[in-house]
Amino acid sequence: MAEPQVGAKRAELDLSRRLEAALGRAAAGTEAAMVSVMWSEHCSYGHSKLALRQFPVKGPRVRVGPGENAGVVDIGHGHLVAAKIESHNHPSAVEPVEGAATGLGGIMRDVLATGARPIAFLDALFFGPPGAAADERLAQGVVEGVARYGNAVGIPTVGGEVTVDPAYARSPLVNAMCVGLLPEHHLLPSTAKTVGELVVLLGATTGRDGIAGASFASRDTSQDLGDRPQVQVGDPFRGKLVIEAVQVLVERGLLTALGDLGAAGITSAAAEMAQRGQRGMRLDLGRVPLREAAMTPAEILLSESQERMLLVVRPKDLPEVLAVAQHFALAAAPIGEVTAKAQLTALLGSEVVADLPVELLTEGAELFDLHDRAKPADARRERRPASLSAWAERRLRGFSLADRRQVFQRYDDRVGLRTTRLPGTGAAWVRIPEASATLALTVDSRPFLTAGMPRQAGRELVLEGIRNVAATGARPIAFTDCLNFGDPDQPEVAWSFLETVGGMAEAASAMGVPVIGGNVSFYNGDQARPMLPTPVLGTVGLLADGGRRPAPNRSLGPLWLALLGERTPLGDPWALPCPDYAVEADMVEAMIELLDQPWSRALDDVGDGGLWQAVMEQALRLDAGGRFETPDGHGDGLEAWCAEGGSRYLLTTDDPAAASEWAARRGVPCTLLGQAAGDEITCADRQGPLWRSPLSSLRDAARQPFWR
Amino acid sequence: MSRQAVVIVFPGSNCDRDVADAFFVATGESADLVWHTEFSAGLAPLAILPGGFSYGDYLRAGAIAARSPAISALRQHHRMGGMVLGICNGFQILTEAGLLPGAFSRNRCLHFLSQDVCLRVEENDSPFLSDFQPGEVIDLPIAHAEGAYQAESVGPDRGLRVALRYSTKDGAVSPEANPNGASGNVAGLLDETGRIFGLMPHPERNADPIFGSAHGGRLFRSALSAVSRHG
Amino acid sequence: MTFRLVVEILPKDGMLDPQGEAVAASLAGLGFDEVSAVRVGRLVSLTVEADSADHAVRRGEEMAGALLANPVMETYRVEVEVR
Amino acid sequence: MTFRLVVEILPKDGMLDPQGEAVAASLAGLGFDEVSAVRVGRLVSLTVEADSADHAVRRGEEMAGALLANPVMETYRVEVEVR
């Protein structure tokens, strides 16, 4: 994966020249190491920062937007919700179990750093297909890692996504989202403001693990770390203790600021907290609790040992803070203080080993405008299929219907007693009795669409997140996104990244839903196998239901399926219609009303795989087939069944007459498709059947394993 | 009213607050959380060992907690007539401590399982089960990776007081109804006094009707009424 | 004196060992068909201060009995390596 | 010939071993304060048919490399016991 030696050498020379210019002296080795990691793509967002500015980040609910730890939104009744999604792709490709586990740990600490108690995880996973031993090992290992960390740390994993495609062979994507809850007065800044306050490191001891992990993900250093394992190990047991200790510290008001240690370890946490307060920090590395002997200053400053937090505390509170740490058997030590001058100064004994302007670390990296290098890719559009049968059979052989239970059954989905709608159908519900509300949570992605038409896919992804939560009765209140792309220096990658972000930003703005944080992961895949551009979106929806809405009942008695909403026919199922945002917004409100109707038994949004996919999923859940017919006005039969896009939902009802009547009154287009019954399934249009299949083939498709 | 129940919290316990909440929802009585080092015999008639991953479940689930001073205090609590409820990791701790017989190995499928199961009540001669009828089938969720119960005398449970077995909806104790490979489909055990009860399923996850049948709530109410009777 | 002890812990004969079964199946799948009777256990390596190797082993056995092994399911063996 | 192999798998030096740390703390709490450097690993015991002990060990090493150990995080050692 490393760039050619020559390139790395040139980059190093560049760096020292730039540093010397900025400092007016040659940089010490420790300083150069700090800067090189801080300026890596992973930490500096050099290739993405400018593009991300398009996202709408403000709104009446937004308390903390992108740029700090997790984003924070107000859900009323004096409570806030923190949310963020992050990738851990590169580490998971090397060591899937620990890579995924530390991915969860990392995002959990981001949420913790706001003062919140983490209450839910979601995971979006992308694997190569089963068959190749290496890919099966990766897939199983990643799921094992999510389970191992999430289950033990006591945070339920309530939802997620699994996508299987050869594009992810050997290069799995692992995105994890964490959601936290906090009373308003617990909200903590990640800002060191008050000169003289103490900087305390809490949690695990610091070892050599994961050093330069950040730059490793950015491919711009090729440091030789010898035989040392480049793997961080997650310790959910200690992670759990860190959660509890931080809760106690926050409740007692002992912290004035809090940050988590992730990429670039102490350096990054300290520099960023100082930068936000326009302050500096003076750190005494001799006081850092170490796990290994003879660590160099650079190693201490850049270690990515897990389960650590950086606290800022008033000097008088130090003894109490240390006592709390001791109660939970956590390492803790004051390692420095906040200073007036905006310098990050590190000492070992009396020797100054690094003395850098804070701003140089956090803002010094070069920003690239990807527009300069973007070049449109040839649209990789699928050809119009010959028939619905051909199309459907292909989908059955793929993994779109494979039962995700084989993944999420390994996750504790209900610890915390908040999950009122379990994984399995659409968005999960996490009740918040504290705020008389319920959250609807989902993660979505549209890699195949993105590869062909990134701008439309970006819009569609945002709308899908909205429809997903609306189908459970919730209004969307915030997004968090993770943009997984290839090498941004490649013109086509740059283009598809910009297009995707543009589309997402347009739709999010139009729908009035802010993006409160996210993460960018570049350099996925490799030259030989470019990866599918994979934007992942986490959506937080809110139901004002008193937090007491029971999960939907299992339906009994005869049931009918009906399609709600319309898609403008274009004659080409693979061109997405241009969204009508006003219709989208109205449909959200309509769906929220609909879910209160006695005849509404289930509601799903129509997304990936169009109406066909939605009907097949519902047939599997009901374990019933049926003859389902689309009428005229939906283009030809093929398009009606497999086209994507448009604000459409699939209703399951026990009273189709009442449903139609309601829809007519509400002005929602409603098409009765047919009754769910029997063990054969037929998709038809007015002219007759287009595809028919025994239910058993659907069950076979659902039984396909992700690994052996 | 004096304190009826305490929940002993070990480092890594993660269902502690859930049990306390569910106990309150089901009984109207609060169950206080007690850090393991603060637990002593006589704090309350009922001591609950909650689910979770005490000490990370490192080595073996429950092994490290079972050797902590809190468990010596728990033995004394039991000798003094106290009741002990061990849920999931709590059950594992009880077997590791020898307060209940047997041991747990990894689930047959080798991974963590979170799902609803049906359980047949085998006997009700215990304060924890007086609200239930033998032969009755209840449903509760399980969530564990090391849940396959193993007994030294694996034969039809000689010397074991089996309180709950994994069963079908109709109460058939069959291999298909066994989620984890537990010998004899054992899901819950009593000690000879009936005052120690360990079970792998999580009654606290099913105590509020918002989560389903609320069978878990009956268990807490049964326990509480026994406490108040003897109290 | 400092000794390194290795405590080998294996499931008792007759005890269910689903891990061992899974490993056996995978090994067969990889073409290692000369293998049988696979058992998966735990290994604890530790350093102790003791007067003699015998003493170190005795202490190791005490540790195994007290914590490292579960006598219901497992057997153990303690070995010493002089440093 | 039949050989019993023991494959000892331990976390690499420098790898964090939270399990070992927890066991060390527990042992100390139980009064075993002469203990340090606890690492917890896995043990796989298996029976193989092979021409010679050397051959058996070689196969064992292949199995460890292919499946039993995780080369990113673990080291292993194969030992043979003649039956």
Ligand SMILES: Nc1ncnc2c1ncn2[C@@H]1O[C@H](COP(=O)(O)OP(=O)(O)O)[C@@H](O)[C@H]1O
């Ligand atoms: N990796 C996963 N972890 C947890 N839950 C998952 C995972 N993958 C899928 N699920 C759950 O399975 C259900 C179906 O997933 P999906 O097919 O992506 O449906 P949709 O996006 O339409 O909700 C959802 O409830 C989802 O949250």
Ligand SMILES: [Mg+2]
């Ligand atoms: Mg989805």
